[in-house]
Amino acid sequence: MNIGEIARRAGVSRSTVSYALTGRRPVSAETRQRIQAVIDELGYRPNAAARALKEGRTRTLGLVIPPASARLTDMQLGFVASVVEAAAQADLDVLLSPSGGDHDRSFERLISGNRVDGVILMEIRLEDERVTRLHREGLPFVTIGHTAHPHGTCWVDVDYGTLVARCVHHLADLGHRGIALLNRSTELIAAGYGPAHRAQAAFAEAIHQRGLTGVDLPCADDPAAGEEWFEQLRDRHPGVTAITTINEAALPGLQRGIERLDVAVPREMSIAGVAARHWAEGFRPQLTAADVPTLEMGAHAVALLLERIATPTAPPRHLLLTPPISLRDSTGPARTT
Amino acid sequence: MNIGEIARRAGVSRSTVSYALTGRRPVSAETRQRIQAVIDELGYRPNAAARALKEGRTRTLGLVIPPASARLTDMQLGFVASVVEAAAQADLDVLLSPSGGDHDRSFERLISGNRVDGVILMEIRLEDERVTRLHREGLPFVTIGHTAHPHGTCWVDVDYGTLVARCVHHLADLGHRGIALLNRSTELIAAGYGPAHRAQAAFAEAIHQRGLTGVDLPCADDPAAGEEWFEQLRDRHPGVTAITTINEAALPGLQRGIERLDVAVPREMSIAGVAARHWAEGFRPQLTAADVPTLEMGAHAVALLLERIATPTAPPRHLLLTPPISLRDSTGPARTT
DNA sequence: GTCGGGAGTCGAATCGATTCGACCACTCGA
DNA sequence: TCGAGTGGTCGAATCGATTCGACTCCCGAC
Incomplete structure (x- = not known):
């Protein structure tokens, strides 16, 4: 069922069928209807490859x-x-x-x-x-x-840079003096993944501006790593009272770590970051975060x-x-x- | 840069280029090399639409x-x-x-x-x-x-039916008498989604075989619903000591609910189900489950x-x-x- | 009465590949 | 020595659409 078959059955030429379909030249109402009837009956749809070949674009x-x-x-x-x-x-x-x-x-x-x-x-x-x-x-x-x-x-x-900076300022405004950045994985950072680098730079800059203590720690993109990340943080950086995160995938693990070590959020630890709304709202307590649209x-x-x-x-x-x-x-x- | 251009520059006909590329007819080594050189130089790749049109398949x-x-x-x-x-x-x-x-x-x-x-x-x-x-x-x-x-x-x-049945038998073997099925959403069940129906049927059958008490409860496919599901279960069916789940997406919520109500797994509540390994291993404690490959x-x-x-x-x-x-x-x- | 122009249609060319039939030049066997 | 077979190549047809030029009506204006 190609355009020729439709043309034959409708008693017109192939070009007329084409014009009836695309409307690029006038076709009488009567002819158009006859063609449409045949098309509907046979369930014809133009061949994508042929169209792409002639038109030079594939849609x-x-x-x-x-x-x-x-x-x-x-x-x-x-x-x-x-x-x-x-x-x-x-x-x-x-x-x-x-x-x-x-x-x-x-x-x-x-x-x-x-x-x-x-x-x-x-x-x-x-x-x-x-x-x-x-x-x-x-x-x-x-x-x-x-x-x-x-x-x-x-x-x-x-704009990860600006968002991370805003998180840091927000936390600083709340009186936090030691803030950690829950970054993406070391592999991504090594590979030159933009958001991770921009977050890093903006974090350092904002920390410096406010005269705070910053801890920039990468974390693999999975729950288990998130849990471990939090343990290490508590262990090695006891002065940290707030976290800025851009690592969505680590959130469930972060949550587990927090619960296991029995840390109260936000009383003992504040968290702000960047995440899809879905993740932010799934966190307990719900996460203060910029929702990536x-x-x-x-x-x-x-x-x-x-x-x-x-x-x-x-x-x-x-x-x-x-x-x-x-x-x-x-x-x-x-x-x- | 179509096949004609390649042919012209290599001093052969279009068909020869085609045969050199597809190998469907012999081409002398010398000619083939000359053609290949031109192709490499110009970075030629056959037009997908033209090929699809002629061959009748699109790959x-x-x-x-x-x-x-x-x-x-x-x-x-x-x-x-x-x-x-x-x-x-x-x-x-x-x-x-x-x-x-x-x-x-x-x-x-x-x-x-x-x-x-x-x-x-x-x-x-x-x-x-x-x-x-x-x-x-x-x-x-x-x-x-x-x-x-x-x-x-x-x-x-x-085979969701068999897997759910096996979970039930496993739990029954451990001495559990009241078992709940954490099913997929009511919408999916209403729409006639196969796994949900087959799980339901197999669950009922296995419960009956072992003379147990079964609770078959649907649950929307998201964490929040999973949390609520568990609360309701504890509230309304206190006799249930084990859960069979086929709802992956509800697992994080189930976990939160368990932790919030301070229920010990597996001491007070056993869980077995069907899930991607990723989810099963992410659960705390790790989930006894059939890993969907x-x-x-x-x-x-x-x-x-x-x-x-x-x-x-x-x-x-x-x-x-x-x-x-x-x-x-x-x-x-x-x-x- | 005729001339211009637009509506409506057709036939043929075109897009870029594959493939079939034909042809030439060799080689090998009878 | 001649014919059959084969390696290597070419030209033309083909796939199914779009599109251009040309043609025929028919209508209205002069």
Whole structure:
């Protein structure tokens, strides 16, 4: 059931069927109805490959996700879901590529051979070979997160630096003098993962500004590590009375550690950080945190990419979001010793 | 940079380039090298649409995921990741469609217009319109989970019925007389979600066989609901000394509830269930549970689908997995009152 | 009465690959 | 020595859509 078959049955030429479908030239109401009837009867849908070949675009976006070996965090999952959803709303399909680096077969397939009209990249590092590769290839793309050289590319990101600084100031205002940063894993930091580095820098700066004592400790992205992290913190840094966290995945473990060592939150330990609302509200007591708007970010990324595809020569646009910090129940005045 | 350009620069015809690439006819070593050199220099990759059009297949699989509105559970995420990974290993791409039901635009696009060679479906209900739709369409497909009429289709599933029964027997062997089933949400049960129904039936049967008292309570798929579920259980069914769970997402809440009410596990309450290893090991104390092998299941689904695509007429194959129950620390002898 | 123009339609070219039939130049066996 | 077979290559057809140029009506304006 190709367009020729429809044309034959409707007694018109193939081009007329095409014009009836796309509306790019006038077709009489009568003919259009006859064609539509045949189409409905046969359940015809134009062949995607043929259309893509002729039009030179595929109506498909590529989404590069971290490989399955690395467990996706809840936030990454949120991005994937929201990107797919936003694309579906715009009648676009999404092709997935699980690839960590450049010169990965799946990544190569995605970006060459005109398989997609544009690409969305996540888990961006400060120096990211995939970004330079896409630049070379000339394929429109948008990143969720940004590199150390942000001006040449389109991206959407959360301003981790500012958010961490705000958390520190909030805690300092409450009288806390010793604050720890629950950072992401050492591997990610070593790999040059942006948010971890920006959080680190902003933390150090804010601590210095307020004349506080800061403890910057990385932590693997899983519950068990979170528990251990807290034990070590209590053990080695007894002066710390507040925590700033950007490590969502460690939260359940942090909670377990707190309960096991029987530490009262916020009376003995205040916590403020950055997390998806889902996690912040799941914490006991509910976490004072900046809620990362994953849904909006995915939608923005798709919107930016569509703009870029439409006008590839326009100057690249960025979106640096600084969601407000929702005051919940995990922060309170410092214990006066 | 299409095949014609390569041919021109290498001084051969287009067909020779094609044969050099696919190896479907002999090409002299010398010619092949000359062609390869040009290809490497220009970074040529065959146009996917043109190839798909001519070959009649796209080397792309479709994966239907629940819409973003419903938060993906960890297990579903595991399936997505493993399917994408397995497909990448076989040099196949994966097209995502977030759609709950039939006659969803994204679903329609996926299955018509020859966009994909086959489809993998998840979140299968006992009666699933998408399955009948795919049957009608004649597109090869595999489901993760199975309907009430499993014989006509290919699928991979975990035998929730047997696993729940085994949990009950295990708990009964330990002397427990009152056992609760922590089931999935009422919405899923109402929608005819298979695992929930099969668990229910097997639970009732095993309880009856052993002459026990069973409490079958649904629970929304989130931590908060899990916490509430446990409170209600303690409140209304004080005779229950053991829990069988198939609701992964409720586990963190269950844990919080247990800790808040200060219930000792397994001394006062034993727990056994079905969960991804990740969740079972994250529970405190570690959960006695059948580990759902999400990675293997995704890989199996892809393998079955490839078989089906290769020989669509072969009788459909199924795979019903019954992973062993890993004895961990959450089950113990019933308290003798 | 005719001329311009738009509505409506058709045929043919095109996108970039694969593939079939044909052809040439060799080699090997009878 | 001749024919069969084969390695190596080419040209043309093909997949299923879109799109351009051209053609036919028909209507209204001059």
